[in-house]
Amino acid sequence: MPSSQIFLSLYKVFGVEENMNSTSTHFVPPRRVGIYEPVHQFGMWGESFKSNIGNGNMNTPSHIIIPANNQKLDNNLSEETSHGTAGTPHMFDQEASTSRNPDKIQRRLAQNREAARKSRLRKKAYVQQLETSRLKLIQLEQELDRARQQGFYVGNGIETNSLGFSETMNPGIAAFEMEYGHWVEEQNRQICELRTVLHGHINDVELCLLVETAMKHYFELFKMKSTAAKADVFFVMSGMWKTSAERFFLWIGGFRPSDLLKVLLPHFDILTDQQILDVCNLRQSCQQAEDALSQGMEKLQHTLADCVAGGQLGGGSYIPQVNSAIDRLEALVSFVNQADHLRHETLQQMYRILTTRQAARGLLALGEYFQRLRALSSSWATRHREPT
């Protein structure tokens, strides 16, 4: 349970939200809520909280949970209200005695007021503690973001936290993630449309337009990635913006061009001899280009590793090595761009070789392939969440 959620439950437990009229489940800072509640509710604020209020350690919030045992609370109540009187008479005895003596009633009321006052003060102090801790939590989460930005692995940085703050501090990457979300939506819409028209009747001119739109949509993604790579090349390279199954097949920040051909080609049964030859040549040249880039990437990895491991390891200094590595990382941006260029050209060549109808079927097949990968990712994720 994330720390921020613990705060939400704690606020609920202490009745801070109860005074709100709205049905909103959003956390509301206690300042806006009437903290001062009727006296009888303060029976809950027993002695058990005294020790926890002074405790500023937010790493152990579990210590601040109210004991569910009401018996304990009643005992505390009697302890509170009998403050100052000799001994600790049983509650029922006290009630019996006050009905006969008006002075005792007054004293009882004064003690109640005092207990209530102290309880309010304790509650106020405790709520203030929670507030400070909440702010500290936000701060820590932001630091965590910064650490992620710098490449330290601290888990998946895509999801927003429960307090609604954006996870990433890099505006370029935040923009890309948002745009990519829209891109996928549009992609799904186009796939639907292609499916509909291919099962129905559509003239070649209109189909051509659909195909061109779909092609441009892929090219648009490559442009987006190029901009994102300049903002944070590691982010693009990691494929964190894709689903887990897609990431499994990742090659230099995206899908393998040769995979694209492998997915598409079985769907074209009627090809002319020229088409068969062209497709054959394309497969070969695509594979060769891919291999060349892969080997270039390997060399870059070796160079980078040598760079980082350069000089003395164990001496505690690393600034010159890190700086030198940063210089080399510019090359990574070029590789991502080059890989996307290869994807672009592969799509372009397929479009040139195929007829409009074949291209439409190909784009539909490709789109559905990626949809299946995304579906696989979510199925896999929920599979793990099911109780065994």
Add this chain to the structure above:
Amino acid sequence: MDKVVRMSSEKGVVIFSKSSCCLSYAVQVLFQDLGVHPTIHEIDKDPECREIEKALMRLGCSTPVPAIFVGGKLIGSTNEVMSLHLSGSLVPLVKPFQANLC
């Protein structure tokens, strides 16, 4: 620049690169895969590196390295080579310079 003209006009495939440039290495690998042994000029090892860079840019290269010349003619950089290859036009271009394997 005379030096660049001279170097680029050498027979066969000429690649201007830098020892640190991994993309140039990728291009090299591609040509080797096609049976061609390109002549590599690592300009960072040349004292006139900056002038060579400027000359290459003036000739029309978007980036100074890698710059690929085939038969004295400028092909371009990695982008152009990849596009040519995928369209099937690169192999005919380098055919005269393919090493005889027999």
